[in-house]
Amino acid sequence: MKPNTVGPNTANKVAIIGTGIVGASVAFACLMRGVASEYLLYDLDESLAWGHTLDLEDSAFISSAELRAIQRTNAQECGQADIIVIAAGYRQGPGETRDMLLTRNENILKDVIHCISPIKSSAIVIMATNPVNILTDLAQRLTGLPRSQVFGSGTYLDTIRLRTAIKKALQGEVEESSIQAYVLGDHGDKQVAIWSSATIAGTTLTSFEELEHMITREKIAHATATKIYEIIEHKGASSYGIAAVVTELILAITMNKRTVIPLTVYSERYDACLSLPSVLGVRGIERIFYPAMNPKEQALLEDYVMCNRVICAKYRIPELAAAEE
């Protein structure tokens, strides 16, 4: 049998479930930032997970981390990791929306949770698989962990795309992290860019000459929401952005940073899982913020929540349907 251990034994485990283009990129980005001392790589395609483990081993000297490929028979070991990243599942093909992946990825998520259970009671689960809001809701129910410990990457990536587009519109005069602007709700076509409370150093974005026109803001928001389709057209799939995002999330947890990040969380106010600015620390989600919105933004967000309910009902995910009753 092939050996499946690489590197020294240490504590602080991150399990990456699904080592396709996203999972492998997440592992590489995490290794480059040294976010953990041990990584478990699991994929239904055991040969792929093993190949990535061997390849990533060549980069692990950067952070002296241990890498192990986990076979299906030992998948329960992933459930005992400190942080579990779920990136297993189908991605969008040309012309497909993220919601179209729901039925296929729902079954994959169920298989994954079944295989890795029981899950350590203190584990934090980060969902990346799409459609991320609905699947985060399902993962919260299937894992049985407190909802604060199971969240999705939500609109973090979309928010970064928006801030980058704003930076470009401002001719690069202000860097992304100094721009307080969020995309909320859906990591998908119904995402809402919140302009009304967006600021730089307390100055509303609408007061910048380059952004004062509604048409410009709408163009920026549209380009942000549809960037994925352009990436798919040219290279088939996106990976670097989500890899950077997941790495930052793991750092926020392990360093107890309490960073405010737009993530898929369960909101009592909306009685749904959607992306909202959330405080992320060592115990997971500690607090949710509800930024001020104008009536149009608020209506778009509420419309998204309603549409999501329709999608859940249409696809009849029993766990979510039962929750509605």
Ligand SMILES: NC(=O)c1ccc[n+]([C@@H]2O[C@H](COP(=O)([O-])OP(=O)(O)OC[C@H]3O[C@@H](n4cnc5c(N)ncnc54)[C@H](O)[C@@H]3O)[C@@H](O)[C@H]2O)c1
């Ligand atoms: N949240 C985000 O911002 C974001 C960004 C990019 C991609 N994604 C999503 O991430 C997911 C993965 O995308 P990708 O490009 O890596 O796809 P991919 O096809 O390259 O990889 C998916 C992997 O999942 C594995 N898999 C399938 N069923 C499995 C199971 N039951 N158990 C374990 N592994 C299983 C496959 O073998 C494959 O290796 C997609 O749903 C995609 O839409 C999310």
